[in-house]
Every structure is written in structure tokens, then in C-alpha cells.
Amino acid sequence: AAKRVGGAGFALFEDGMVVDAALQLTLQSDLRGALDRGQFELYYQPKIDARKNVVTGVEALVRWNHPTRGVVGPQEFIPTAERSGLIVRLGRWVLDEACRQIADWQSQGRDLNVAVNLSVIQLADASLLDDVRESLARHNVPASRLLCEVTESLLLENTQATARTLVGLRALGVHLSVDDFGTGYSNLTQLKDLPARQLKIDRTFIQELETRSEARAVVASVIQLAHALHLTVVAEGVETAGQRDLLKAMGCDELQGYFYARPMQAAMMQSWSIDAPLALSRTLIAPPLAT
Numbered sequence: 262a263a264k265r266v267g268g269a270g271f272a273l274f275e276d277g278m279v280v281d282a283a284l285q286l287t288l289q290s291d292l293r294g295a296l297d298r299g300q301f302e303l304y305y306q307p308k309i310d311a312r313k314n315v316v317t318g319v320e321a322l323v324r325w326n327h328p329t330r331g332v333v334g335p336q337e338f339i340p341t342a343e344r345s346g347l348i349v350r351l352g353r354w355v356l357d358e359a360c361r362q363i364a365d366w367q368s369q370g371r372d373l374n375v376a377v378n379l380s381v382i383q384l385a386d387a388s389l390l391d392d393v394r395e396s397l398a399r400h401n402v403p404a405s406r407l408l409c410e411v412t413e414s415l416l417l418e419n420t421q422a423t424a425r426t427l428v429g430l431r432a433l434g435v436h437l438s439v440d441d442f443g444t445g446y447s448n449l450t451q452l453k454d455l456p457a458r459q460l461k462i463d464r465t466f467i468q469e470l471e472t473r474s475e476a477r478a479v480v481a482s483v484i485q486l487a488h489a490l491h492l493t494v495v496a497e498g499v500e501t502a503g504q505r506d507l508l509k510a511m512g513c514d515e516l517q518g519y520f521y522a523r524p525m526q527a528a529m530m531q532s533w534s535i536d537a538p539l540a541l542s543r544t545l546i547a548p549p550l551a552t
């Protein structure tokens with residue numbers, strides 16, 4: 262409920278977090294200033310085709326280049342941006358910047374698909390479809406290069422407005438991905454009715470893959486289910502060769518995680534090579550870890 266704009270004041274205290282209202286207000290105005298001053302940056306994390314061992318695309322993950330705190334990760338400001346409604350402006354910037362980057366890579370001869378994460382608040386915003394259409398047109402990017410990731414738990418709040426937006430995005434030619442799958446409680450009917458092409462299994466299942474047979478059973482059946490529904494499956498948070506091997510054996514289509522690369526600045530994508538994933542991602546291209 263804390264995710265809804267205009268929610269009750271108690272939402273500030275969700276998750277057992279005691280957040281000072283004054284601090285929230287400071288953060289809100291800091292975020293607004295950061296947008297005005299262009300302090301946000303998109304980092305990109307590759308998704309790798311499990312069979313062909315090639316990059317299928319990248320996921321854009323927003324960072325805040327804070328003048329004194331350094332690189333700040335999204336978990337520290339997205340919730341506040343959502344509560345204050347600023348996520349609509351921030352999300353608009355993310356979409357446009359992602360399209361600009363697609364065009365930039367395209368001009369260098371790299372055809373990369375880019376995924377952006379959408380907040381439920383953006384999905385409920387009437388201007389989203391126009392925003393997406395305008396950004397694609399402004400940068401002359403085909404809609405099929407863009408993929409929108411929407412978390413499974415948000416899809417549970419699948420109101421008519423949200424459903425319409427998802428269908429509208431798909432009608433534009435944008436692809437849809439169900440993020441963090443396994444953390445919500447969506448039923449198979451909901452999944453079947455979504456105009457999605459991709460399903461991302463949440464990292465918590467991948468983490469337990471090597472140690473718990475239950476996790477292996479869940480992941481194996483999610484992959485089967487997704488394939489039956491003609492969805493491709495991405496495993497998120499792949500950190501070890503063991504996890505990679507298990508996922509490959511289970512028929513997982515794409516792999517993403519620190520094992521291959523951490524999210525990196527756009528310019529670093531040039532020097533990153535899939536053949537030397539560990540060494541490179543751990544040293545050269547590792548951004549400062551946002552805490």
C-alpha cells in the first residue's frame with residue numbers, strides 16, 4: 262500500500278521502517294533537484310542466451326550520482342519517488358534515456374535490446390503510452406527494441422487501467438516481461454492472460470538452487486510452465502558456475518547476474534566481453550557497490 266501515491270500517512274512506516282517524515286520530505290526535494298540537475302544515470306546489465314552464450318539484451322537500472330554520497334542505488338530512492346509521485350517524471354526520463362542509448366548503440370552498429378523497469382504508478386499513469394511513443398519516435402527507435410519489466414506483485418494489483426496500459430504497450434510493439442516471478446502469488450490464469458513474452462525468476466530461488474532441492478523443483482516447474490505459455494525464461498541473480506549449469510540443464514533460456522556482469526555504465530559495455538565475464542566484471546567494470 263505504501264506504493265500508492267496519496268496513500269495514508271501510515272504507509273511511511275511500512276516494512277517496520279521508522280522513517281522520519283521530515284527526512285522523507287528532504288529526500289523528495291533532493292530527488293526533484295537531482296532530476297533538474299541531471300544526476301541520474303542508467304547502468305546496464307546484460308542478459309545472456311544460455312545456449313548460444315551471446316548477449317540478448319541489457320536491463321537498464323537507474324543510479325543517482327549524488328554529489329556527496331556517491332552512487333546511490335534505486336532501492337534507496339524509488340520507494341520515495343513512488344510515494345511522492347516523482348516516479349512519473351523519473352520514469353519518463355528513464356524511458357527516454359534508454360531510447361537515446363538504444364539509438365546511440367545502433368549508430369555504433371550494435372543492435373541491443375534494452376529493458377526498463379516500470380513502476381505500478383507509471384502503469385496507472387494515463388500519459389505512459391504517449392511518453393513511450395514519443396521517446397521511441399524522438400530517437401527513431403523501433404518499439405521491438407524496448408522491453409518493459411513489471412514485477413509480478415504489481416500485476417496482482419492488475420486493475421483495468423493497468424491491464425489496458427499493458428495491452429497498449431504491446432500494441433505499440435513494446436515487449437513485456439514479468440519481473441521477480443515467484444515473489445507474488447499470481448495464479449496461472451493471470452499469467453496466461455498477460456501479453457508478456459518473458460518471465461524472470463526471482464533471485465531468491467536462484468540463490469538456493471545448489472543447496473535446496475525444493476528450489477530446484479520450483480525453478481524446473483516454473484520453466485516448464487513458462488514454456489507451455491510460450492514465454493522465455495530469464496534467471497536473475499546468477500552468481501556461480503554451478504547455478505549456471507543447473508539452469509542450462511533445466512532449459513532456462515537466458516541468464517543474468519554477477520557471474521556474467523554487474524550493472525555497468527553504457528560506455529563500459531564496449532570493453533565488456535562475455536568470454537571473460539568474471540575477471541572483467543569483478544575488476545574493470547564493477548561500479549561502486551551501492552549500499
Ligand code: C2E
Nearest residue numbers: 322323334335336355378379380498499500518519520524
Ligand atoms: P530488478 O529489476 O529485479 O533488478 C535486479 C536487481 O538485482 C538490480 O539491483 C541488480 O543490480 C541486482 N542484481 C543483478 N544481478 C545480481 C546478482 O547476481 N546478485 C545480486 N545480489 N544482485 C544482483 P538494483 O540495480 O539495485 O535495482 C533494484 C530494483 O530497483 C530493481 O530490481 C527494480 O525493481 C528497481 N529499479 C531499478 N531501476 C529502476 C527504474 O529505472 N525504474 C523503476 N521503477 N524501478 C527500478
Ligand code: MG
Nearest residue numbers: 320378410440
Ligand atoms: Mg528488472
Ligand code: MG
Nearest residue numbers: 440441461497
Ligand atoms: Mg528482477
Ligand code: MG
Nearest residue numbers: 440441463464
Ligand atoms: Mg528484483
